[in-house]
Amino acid sequence: MTNQSNTLAFYNSNAHSFIEQTVDVNMRLLYQPFVDNLPVRSKSNQNILDLGCGSGRDSMYFTNLGFNVTAVDSSSALIDLAKAAAQKGMDYQDTIEWHCATFQDFIQKNWQRQFTAIWACASLLHVPYKDLPELMDALLCMLTDDGVFYASFKYGDNEHVKDNRFFCDMNEKRWEAMKQKTNHEFKDDIWLTDDQRVDRDEKWFNIMIKQ
Template sequence: MSSETIDYYNQHAAEYVQATVNVDMAELYAEFLPMVKPSGHILDAGCGSGRDAWHFKQQGFSVSAFDASAEMAKIASQRLGQYVATSSFEALNAQSEYDAIWCCASLLHVATQQLPAVLRRLQQAMKPGAVLYASFKYGSTDRFSNGRHFTDLDETSLCSLLSQLPELQLVKSWQSRDQRPDRAADIWLNALITRSPH
């Protein structure tokens, strides 16, 4: 993640939390959580305010979380009542540790050329058979917008990316509208991906 993007979240943490903390995530949870074993260990990678990690914890899952923004990590740790690391995808070094990984609107800040290496790290961190959720703004460009770097993906670029990682299988991808009232025109690409069981 670029230093400009991290700086943006450090400087705008409170307003970002306010804008996202009450977004209705029920439809996405309904796709993801049935694929996670009961009381399984979920990593919320790029957890922002901790909104989703908190929900998973309430559902009886074991949760770990990190965010590249120190301010975000601080807010998330207060919400969760547990330590949230200030860390990045590039620093993830776990081996077969998680039953599921949740990357909601976080991988989209990783530059296109870095995505294969980052996904390889996520793959290594997943237990065999584990599930990964990821979401990107819908499109096919790398862009800098409102102080942040974005990597937009569509179905074609997602499949091209995953073709470099044979252990990862795309279960499902679908488009959805942004749930924030002022962002209703924004389209997201959602993906559920599993690590092969062997």
């Protein structure tokens, strides 16, 4: 199996435990700068793409604020569990559109200029570094002209496999080099945060892009 298929197999096999570990993590310190940078539009005219939605935690948060959300994950097991959890709250089910798709499937969708924001929290870190520029270009094409893009990676300077999952780490140098390989010009802010999960001592590399 390839690194990508091993990673997907991990999430399909460990969906319940992964959700238990992540669904209640306090994300307020990341939500706030993301929401603050959204275009000046009514919430009903904001379409947020939650790329790698996992437990559905973030999709439900943004929906609860009044935004329209499209939630995508390559793990069918995670999508099924997240969708079931969201539908227990009737307010959510009409405003989250769920899709099970790999990154390869995803970039084939005709979603150009469809989203005012993309939220890629701890999801692009499963993509090989050499493939990130092409994927980033495809994603940026899905943003409106005033759109915002958030992504986060584990802080580091290499690629590795842990628990059968492939990880691409990111730091300042790697990010600057990757930017030079994209076909888009954009403004970006980067900053580090601590992992909010219990018993985790890791740093995260956060990126906020405005077109």
